[in-house]
Amino acid sequence: MNDRVIPLIDERARALPVPLPDLVAGFEPLGENVLDQLARPLRDLRISVTDRCNFRCSYCMPKEVFNAQYTYLPQKALLSFEQITRLAQIFVSLGTEKIRLTGGEPLLRKNLELLIAQLSTLKTLQGQDIDLTLTTNGALLAKKAALLKASGLKRITVSVDALDDRVFKSMNDVDFPVTNVLEGIQAAMDVGLGLDQSGLYSGIKINMVVKKGTNEHEILPMARFFLAKGLTLRFIEYMDVGSTNGWRMQEVMPSSAVLALLRTEFDLVPLQSLKRGETAERFGLKNQHGVLDSRCGEVGFISSVTQAFCADCSRARLSTEGLLYLCLFASQGHDLKTLVQSQASNTVIAQSVAQLWRQRQDRYSLLRAQDLGSGAGAPGESLASSQKRVEMSYIGG
Ligand code: SAM
Ligand code: SF4
Ligand code: SF4
Numbered sequence: 001m002n003d004r005v006i007p008l009i010d011e012r013a014r015a016l017p018v019p020l021p022d023l024v025a026g027f028e029p030l031g032e033n034v035l036d037q038l039a040r041p042l043r044d045l046r047i048s049v050t051d052r053c054n055f056r057c058s059y060c061m062p063k064e065v066f067n068a069q070y071t072y073l074p075q076k077a078l079l080s081f082e083q084i085t086r087l088a089q090i091f092v093s094l095g096t097e098k099i100r101l102t103g104g105e106p107l108l109r110k111n112l113e114l115l116i117a118q119l120s121t122l123k124t125l126q127g128q129d130i131d132l133t134l135t136t137n138g139a140l141l142a143k144k145a146a147l148l149k150a151s152g153l154k155r156i157t158v159s160v161d162a163l164d165d166r167v168f169k170s171m172n173d174v175d176f177p178v179t180n181v182l183e184g185i186q187a188a189m190d191v192g193l194g195l196d197q198s199g200l201y202s203g204i205k206i207n208m209v210v211k212k213g214t215n216e217h218e219i220l221p222m223a224r225f226f227l228a229k230g231l232t233l234r235f236i237e238y239m240d241v242g243s244t245n246g247w248r249m250q251e252v253m254p255s256s257a258v259l260a261l262l263r264t265e266f267d268l269v270p271l272q273s274l275k276r277g278e279t280a281e282r283f284g285l286k287n288q289h290g291v292l293d294s295r296c297g298e299v300g301f302i303s304s305v306t307q308a309f310c311a312d313c314s315r316a317r318l319s320t321e322g323l324l325y326l327c328l329f330a331s332q333g334h335d336l337k338t339l340v341q342s343q344a345s346n347t348v349i350a351q352s353v354a355q356l357w358r359q360r361q362d363r364y365s366l367l368r369a370q371d372l373g374s375g376a377g378a379p380g381e382s383l384a385s386s387q388k389r390v391e392m393s394y395i396g397g
Contacts, residue, residue: 120152141184
């Protein structure tokens with residue numbers, strides 16, 4: 001039995017009030033792309049719809065902390081669907097084009113399809129459909145795939161860390177069998193979720209967190225299985241998110257090592273990034289005739305530890321209770337909930353968000369990379385342990 005005791009500081013209570021915009025100094029209409037201090041636009045919004053989860057992945061919600069004594073947010077503290085949609089609309093008016101629903105486990109949020117139906121009607125400043133997606137552990141996907149598709153969801157990311165049931169169960173730590181998740185992915189494909197106009201499932205992505213010593217031997221079996229289905233498999237470096245997962249640099253398998261391993265078996269071709277701020281470095285595969293073929297699937301690498309992508313980071317995160325976080329590694333959020341519950345108009349809220357974004361300087365992964373290079377103490381761990389950060393299950397991955 002693991003009797004590791006991890007002190008948990010509740011960062012949820014430390015919300016920063018949002019300064020109201022100086023309306024006298026200048027009225028700014030909605031419909032404007034805002035840029036932060038590093039000239040990064042506000043393109044992506046990740047919304048956590050619940051802080052609860054039916055898994056206890058040790059890298060995210062370790063059992064020792066998220067146990068029967070842990071206090072989750074009460075139902076009344078959660079943003080309502082109307083509040084989420086209103087805030088989403090405001091973000092879209094500031095240039096946001098992509099919204100990802102996450103958690104915790106988003107499929108645990110009751111009637112989530114109603115929120116999806118509302119969000120899927122939003123249009124970007126250019127008049128395009130908003131790029132709406134959802135990240136799930138897949139446990140409830142078989143049951144909900146048809147409903148999600150019917151409510152307007154076009155893309156989905158499913159997290160799968162191993163195909164070997166023993167490894168998968170040890171990583172989710174609740175004995176959940178991998179076959180149920182695979183059935184969920186198949187159900188999503190069967191209802192046409194993620195199916196594009198060329199008949200490819202480009203809208204279904206599989207996320208695998210690689211933890212050295214735990215599941216690296218699953219990399220090739222995972223690639224064989226999901227690429228044969230023509231899906232996109234993304235390898236995520238194990239990150240020092242939150243303050244509870246006991247992160248150590250020695251357990252990070254660099255993407256370069258994953259790529260080298262994949263190349264022993266697959267003919268991978270680097271792909272151009274589709275847009276600025278893309279998190280993954282992408283590779284396509286060649287078919288048996290040696291030609292790059294999108295039907296052969298795609299692999300991606302999210303290398304937040306070894307290749308910081310802060311320079312182009314256009315992501316904001318909205319916590320389950322309505323705090324705005326400007327970085328995954330931030331320790332404090334800005335209180336949008338109080339604002340949305342006040343009499344403040346959409347214009348005033350938009351100006352407040354714009355003001356916060358304009359002041360943004362966050363670039364934690366870049367600083368961590370410098371820390372890694374400094375050679376001071378255990379590589380990267382000095383920064384990782386020096387700051388108290390909010391948990392990923394609370395602000396969403
Ligand atoms: N419960 C859903 C799921 O697991 O897909 C959504 C929330 S989860 C926080 C979002 C993503 O973050 C998942 O793909 C998960 O594997 C990833 N994640 C969680 N903790 C992580 C860590 N320490 N390092 C890297 N990725 C992590
Ligand atoms: Fe739950 Fe997702 Fe975190 Fe795993 S990674 S504990 S499934 S929120
Ligand atoms: Fe963005 Fe913060 Fe991650 Fe850098 S560390 S990529 S700023 S979320």
